[in-house]
Amino acid sequence: MKxxxxxxxxxxxxxxxxxxxxxDWASPADLVRAVSGDQAMRSRLLFEWRMPRVLAAALVxxxxxxxxxxxxxxxRNPLAEPYLLGSAGGAGLGAAIALLVPLGAPQSIMLPLLxxxxxxxxxxxxxxxxxxxxxxxxxxxxxxxxxVAALLTALRSFLxxxxxxxxxxxxxxxxxxxxxxxxxxxxxxxxxxxxxxxCLGLTMLFARGLDVLGLGEAMASTFGVNVKxxxxxxxxxxxxxxxxxxxxxxxxxxxxxxSPHIARWLIGSRHKPLLPASALIGAIVVTLADAIARxxxxxxxxxxxxxxxxxxxxxxxxxxxxxxxx
Amino acid sequence: MTxxxxxxxxxxxxxxxxxxxLTLSLGPTGSVAVIGPNGAGKSTLLRTLxxxxxxxxxxxxxxxxxxxxxxxxxxxxxxxxxxxxFAPHWDLSVSELVRLGAxxxxxIDHDMIDKALADYELEALQHRRWxxxxxxxxxxxxxxxVLSVDPPVLLADEPAAxxxxxxxxxxxxxxxxxxxDRLSVVVMHDLDLALRFFERVILLDRGRVEVDxxxxxxxxxxxxxxxxxxxxERYKTLFGPALHAR
Numbered sequence: 137m138k139x140x141x142x143x144x145x146x147x148x149x150x151x152x153x154x155x156x157x158x159x160d161w162a163s164p165a166d167l168v169r170a171v172s173g174d175q176a177m178r179s180r181l182l183f184e185w186r187m188p189r190v191l192a193a194a195l196v197x198x199x200x201x202x203x204x205x206x207x208x209x210x211x212r213n214p215l216a217e218p219y220l221l222g223s224a225g226g227a228g229l230g231a232a233i234a235l236l237v238p239l240g241a242p243q244s245i246m247l248p249l250l251x252x253x254x255x256x257x258x259x260x261x262x263x264x265x266x267x268x269x270x271x272x273x274x275x276x277x278x279x280x281x282x283x284v285a286a287l288l289t290a291l292r293s294f295l296x297x298x299x300x301x302x303x304x305x306x307x308x309x310x311x312x313x314x315x316x317x318x319x320x321x322x323x324x325x326x327x328x329x330x331x332x333x334x335c336l337g338l339t340m341l342f343a344r345g346l347d348v349l350g351l352g353e354a355m356a357s358t359f360g361v362n363v364k365x366x367x368x369x370x371x372x373x374x375x376x377x378x379x380x381x382x383x384x385x386x387x388x389x390x391x392x393x394x395s396p397h398i399a400r401w402l403i404g405s406r407h408k409p410l411l412p413a414s415a416l417i418g419a420i421v422v423t424l425a426d427a428i429a430r431x432x433x434x435x436x437x438x439x440x441x442x443x444x445x446x447x448x449x450x451x452x453x454x455x456x457x458x459x460x461x462x
Numbered sequence: 463m464t465x466x467x468x469x470x471x472x473x474x475x476x477x478x479x480x481x482x483x484l485t486l487s488l489g490p491t492g493s494v495a496v497i498g499p500n501g502a503g504k505s506t507l508l509r510t511l512x513x514x515x516x517x518x519x520x521x522x523x524x525x526x527x528x529x530x531x532x533x534x535x536x537x538x539x540x541x542x543x544x545x546x547x548f549a550p551h552w553d554l555s556v557s558e559l560v561r562l563g564a565x566x567x568x569x570i571d572h573d574m575i576d577k578a579l580a581d582y583e584l585e586a587l588q589h590r591r592w593x594x595x596x597x598x599x600x601x602x603x604x605x606x607x608v609l610s611v612d613p614p615v616l617l618a619d620e621p622a623a624x625x626x627x628x629x630x631x632x633x634x635x636x637x638x639x640x641x642x643d644r645l646s647v648v649v650m651h652d653l654d655l656a657l658r659f660f661e662r663v664i665l666l667d668r669g670r671v672e673v674d675x676x677x678x679x680x681x682x683x684x685x686x687x688x689x690x691x692x693x694x695e696r697y698k699t700l701f702g703p704a705l706h707a708r
Contacts, residue, residue, distance in 0.1 A: 212551035347562055350551045357514045358543035359566040360534030405552035 139402055143416045147194065150420045154190045154427035155182070159434030162186075186266050189319040193426035193440075194419040195332045196317055196385030197395075199377055201418020204392030205399065205411050206339050206374035209346035210280070210367055214400075215455065218378040218392040221281040221371065225288030226258025227251040227382040231312050232292045236299040247312075248383035251360070255379035256372075258284055263371060277371070315386040315441020317426055335377045336415060342370050343407040388441050390448020391425075392419050397455065465645055466511060466615060471520035473506055473669075480506040481517070482669035490614065492642040493641025495656035495677070496649045498666035499690055504649045505546065507666065508617045511647070512543040524615065538566040542608040544618035546649075548600075550592055556603050557588035563607030578610035598629035603638065616640055618648045634659055657681050658701045665689060678703060 156162045162170075162182055170182035201219040210216075230250035233239075239246055266280040300306050320328060345366050348356045353363045378392070395418040396410065402417075403409045426444045432438055466488040473481040480503050486685035490496060496504050509515040511522055513529050522529040530636055532540070550559065557579065566573045579585050582602040587595065595603065601621055609616065620631035630652075638659035640646040656663055656677070663680045665673040667689045673680055680686065683701035687693050695706040 242604050250470050344565070347552075348556075348566070350554075351559075351562065352545065352548065352550070354509065354512075354514050355548065356541070358541060359562070360568075362534060378469035385697060400552075404558070405554055406558060 137294050139413075142387070143402075143413065143420070147416055147420050147423070150423040150427075151190055151194055151264060154193065154423045155187055155429040157427040158186060159431060161431070169435050177377075180231050185319055188322055189317060189326045189430075190423060190426070191325055192320050192328055193317045193386060194423045195325075195328050196388065197391055197418040197422025197425075198332055198415040199381035199418070200334055200388060200391040200422065201399070201414040201416070202335055202339055202411060203374055203378035203381060204394075204418070205396040205407070205414035206342065206346075206370065206377060207392065208396050209342075209350070209407055209410075210374060212350055214397060215452070215459065217390075218381075219285075219387070219389070220278055221375065222258035222262045222284040222288060223255040223375050223378045224387050225285035225292070226254035226256070226412045227260075227379065228254070228313050228387065229258075229288045229292045230254025231386075232295045232309050235312065236295060247318075251362070251386075252379045252383040253436075254288075255382045256397065258288055259371065259375035259379075263368060273337070274429035298417065311439055312386050314439035315388040315444070316429070316437070316439050317385045317422075320384070330406070331380050331384075332415075335380060338373050339377060339411050340408070342366075342373060346370065346407040385422070386439075386441060388422065388425075389445045390452060391421055391444055393455075394448055394451050395421060445457065463489055465525060467523045468511070469520050469523070471507075471510060471522065472518045473503075474479055474518045476611075480669055481510065483520070484669065484671060486664070486671065486674075488645055488647065490645055491641060491643055492645060492662060493638040493660045494647045494662045494664060495660035496647060496664045496666060497653060497656050498672075499652075501668075502666040502689075503669040504666055505619055506669075508543070508619050508647065508649055512617050513537050514543070517574055535566070535568045539611055540613055541615045541617060542611070542613035542638060543594070544604060544608050544616070544621045546618055546619040546621065546623070548604050548621075553591045553593045555589050555591050556584050556595070556606075557608060559592065559603055560584070560588075560606045560610055564610040567611050578606040580608075582606040597625050598632070601629060601633050605633070609640075613645075614644055616644060616646045616648075618646070620649045620651055623651055630655070642704070654704050657703050681682075681705065 152164060152167070155167050156164065166178070166182060170179040207218045208214055229249060230253055234243060234246040234250040262277060262281045265284060266276045267356045269276065269280065296306060296309055296337045300309070345361055348359045348361050349366065351359070357363050396414040398417045399410050399413040403413050425447065426440050429438045429440045429443045464487045466580050468484055468486045471481050471484040474478070486505065496507060498504050506515060510517055529537065557575070560578050561575050564571060564578060579588055580604055582608055584602060587599060592600070604621060616637065618637050624631040625633065634655050637648050639647055641661065657680065660677055663675065663677050664671055665686065666678065672689055673683050681696060692707040695708055697704040697706065
């Protein structure tokens with residue numbers, strides 16, 4: 137119980153700090169004024185731009201934490217990353233199409249939509265490829281993911297080279313691929329919050345099955361789990377979560393890897409508490425990383441994905457080293 | 463009376479025939495050891511009886527029902543399976559592991575969990591994590607998990623092979639004694655322990671039943687030498703027959 141209070145307090149603190157941070161630093165008093173309907177330009181900027189952005193970052197982080205816990209649970213590998221199954225490659229291709237191909241619909245709709253379709257679709261393709269190749273086990277799926285990701289990245293690079301010109305330039309696509317939370321309207325934020333809640337509900341359905349799967353496939357089978365079906369469904373559900381995160385937050389690396397780890401240190405390995413805890417930790421991490429991205433090099437903004445990669449890659453290397461030594 | 467019956471069971475994987483037209487009938491009580499040389503199909507038989515492997519042809523019936531027609535929860539309640547190597551991927555505590563075992567029927571019964579912890583003397587260890595347990599403690603935890611729901615059938619794939627002699631005796635004895643009022647089928651590599659503790663011994667070779675008889679009859683059976691490819695010296699000891707490969 138205590139740990140949940142600590143996590144919630146940490147999240148609220150992170151959100152307040154992030155809302156203050158920016159190339160124009162605000163005080164908590166400024167925030168209160170902005171929320172209470174002050175019509176001054178500065179208050180309105182804070183309310184219309186910074187606050188939705190901060191909350192969107194928190195929700196994207198929560199989705200990444202949730203997706204990471206889900207994927208590590210399904211693959212029973214604490215080093216599994218949601219992007220391993222091609223969802224990053226697919227989302228990148230979808231985003232490149234949305235940004236470069238005139239599709240006759242507003243980009244604010246097409247970008248998240250195509251990123252979502254790309255992320256989810258590529259995971260479905262990866263599962264299908266591993267099925268056809270007769271390798272539905274973990275290693276088979278991960279290798280199929282590597283192959284599909286390479287193909288999708290090549291397609292994306294070709295699209296960028298073939299279609300970018302002065303008006304639709306490389307930089308737009310590149311900055312999206314490097315990851316960054318779009319500033320949503322309050323309505324868009326409400327949608328993101330609903331999607332996040334639905335994703336939490338969806339993944340919680342898998343909590344007990346993930347625990348049992350962690351005992352090994354033979355044990356899980358004799359404990360009444362239809363292992364192949366469960367893994368297929370859980371991967372699809374996990375990739376829905378990751379696709380939602382990618383659609384709203386671009387490609388943000390390592391959060392999905394690190395959050396479940398920190399959650400496991402804090403509350404143990406049973407998935408019923410692990411999934412929401414990992415979501416909370418992901419939210420805290422991305423909120424803070426996004427604050428750094430916005431405020432470290434004013435007036436420019438560092439892509440969020442670079443911030444998380446700079447912090448996350450050493451984390452990954454330490455984990456890998458510890459695991460190999462054990 | 464028959465609890466488990468297999469009818470012309472064939473299991474083929476990658477061109478190899480692991481079980482070859484195997485027909486077997488097991489009663490509702492009794493301790494049964496399955497022995498045989500490496501590759502005889504012992505583990506495959508156990509995994510097929512547990513429903514982990516699906517037969518290529520033929521079927522497994524439990525209580526008169528085809529195993530594949532049972533729901534996951536019904537199968538989990540009916541059959542307890544102890545694998546040869548158990549290595550949980552997450553470092554859960556003893557009580558969490560036993561709880562996962564007890565919950566597999568779909569109900570949460572705290573008395574069941576407490577009883578399983580008490581039966582296997584795990585109360586003092588219940589908050590310890592798996593990685594900190596000794597081999598003997600792990601074996602007890604595994605049995606508590608699997609047997610917490612008191613399944614009518616226990617299928618164990620030689621879970622004691624890597625334990626020291628005292629713990630191995632404890633585990634094998636516990637598995638065999640369960641055969642007094644339940645069905646206990648155990649794959650055994652140690653022939654002496656198989657002959658000493660089990661009522662019935664099934665000798666497998668190349669996916670077929672070579673000999674299926676009482677332990678005392680098996681000890682004298684010359685097929686044993688042929689199947690294992692050695693010549694056995696036979697001894698009589700206080701605990702019954704013993705074998706020594708020459």
